[in-house]
Amino acid sequence: MTSAFFHGVxxxxxxxxQTMLACGRWGDGAVSEIIPGGRARLLPARYPGCFVGVREIRLDDGPHHLHIDLGRVHRVSYAIAPSVCLAFKPALEVRLLTLGPGGAPTDRWSMSLMPDCPYRGERMDEAMVRRFIERLRTHARRAPELVELSVEPDVRQGPQGPHLLKLLCEAAGRPHAGWDDVIRILAPASDHPPPLDAPEPLCLPLLREALALRDASLVIYRERTLVEFQTEKLDGIHRYEEQGHVSWQIGSLRDHHCHLALGAVSRVLFSAEPVSCQGGGLNYTIWFLTAGPSGNPWRRDGYFSVVLNRPYTGDASRPEVIRPVLDMYGRYRQEPWVQADVQFVKVLEQGPPSRRQPLATASGSS
Structure with missing residues (x-):
């Protein structure tokens, strides 16, 4: 299991x-550093199911600790790159690369490990570099497909470059090799992108049913932009891959379509909300929501939605259009990521009201 390998690393x-932990990326605006001095312990897995990769790192003599989800790590990158922690001199980092939306592998990391002081004066500590290389080789032997080595161009061309290349060549047994060759020898996976093994988004079966609803639209709303696709004209959902990234194509390639990161959807909300565009009647909406802001000015976590276009004929409700949405919620309501708002629960209990008919207070919510 890959989580066990990352645990071992x-x-x-x-x-x-002499190992230091760094959390965050300077490119995102902040990095926190933990210097445990050998007092850190990585606790074993404690949770089942989708949380099986979660680990906790604790310091023996302090309350500070951190959690990391190894289930979201896809590769270990031994990286030699300029670091803000060292005044932008090269650092020896071990980055835990994470999966992105839809489970696609990325070059981003949320935690890295590194020697806390890899220099003697202005020169890199040779013994420290050798230990870094030896651990790289050890881990690459254990799981060659999960370990890579990268050296930033600024490092290769900088004052530390020749010395680092010499030590890498010695370890590889190729004293005259160039950067690319020595990297390929020490970590063969550096030459190959990680395999695309994105898990199926949890919302996918529900979305397939939602797109089959009668008189409905897929709606994507952003500041000053609202895009609607009539679901009856969409040719289903297609998995789409390009250069190591996975998205989900809604609609045929030869017709109007869009690409969505369905893996970013963390929950689904069935909603029945009075709105002016329905003449004060209920707008039956299935919201596909993200864990954080998605740019929707109506609701900040509203990535996209499927909405019934014509739930009324005149003022009378259309049960043949509304009932399939209610039934869909009934099929998925036991899923922990599926919810319904109060108005939707009222409709479940009392039946679809007419456009002008107020609903009585619901006896409960779900």
Whole structure:
């Protein structure tokens, strides 16, 4: 299991009292540093199911700790790159690369491990570099497809470059190799992108049913832009891959379509909300929501929605159009990521009202 391998990598590094933990990326605006001095412990897996990859790192003599989800890590990157922690001199980092929306592998990381002081004066500590390379080789032997090595161009061309290349070549047994060759020898996976093994988004079966609803539209709303696709004209959902990224194409390639990161959907909300565009009647909406802001000015977590276009004839409700939405909620309501708002629950209990008919207070919510 890959989580067990990543667990072992972290444990190997935490046993070294000179290892520092860095959380965050300077490119995102902040980095926190934890210097455990050999006092950090990686606790074993404690949770089942989708949380099986969650681990906790604790310091023996302090309350501070951190959690990391190894289930979202897809590769270990041994990276030699300029670091803000070292005044932008090269650092020896072990980055835990994470999966992005839809389960696509990315080059981003939320935590890395590194020697806390890899220099002697202005020169990189040779013993420290050798230990870094040896751990790289150890981990690459254990799981060659999960370990890569990268050296930033600024490092290759900088004052530390020749010395680093010499040490890497010695470890590879190729004293005259160039950067690319020595990287390929020490970590063969560096030459190959990680395989696309994106899990199926949890909302996918529900979305397929939603797009089959009668008189409905797929709606994507952003500031000053509202896009609607009539679902009857959409040719289903198609998995789409390009250069290591996965998205889900809604509609045929030869017709109007869009691409959505369905893996970013964390929950689905069935809603029945009075709106002016329905003449004060209920707008029956299935919201596909993200864990954070998605740019929707109506509701900040509203990634996209499927909405009934004509739930009324005159002022009378159209049960033949509304009932399939209610039934769909009934099929999925036991899923922990599916919810319904109060108005929708009222409709479930009392039946679809006419456009002008107020609903009585619901006896409960779901």
């Amino acid at each position: 972290i444990e190997d590094w935490l046993q070294d009292p």
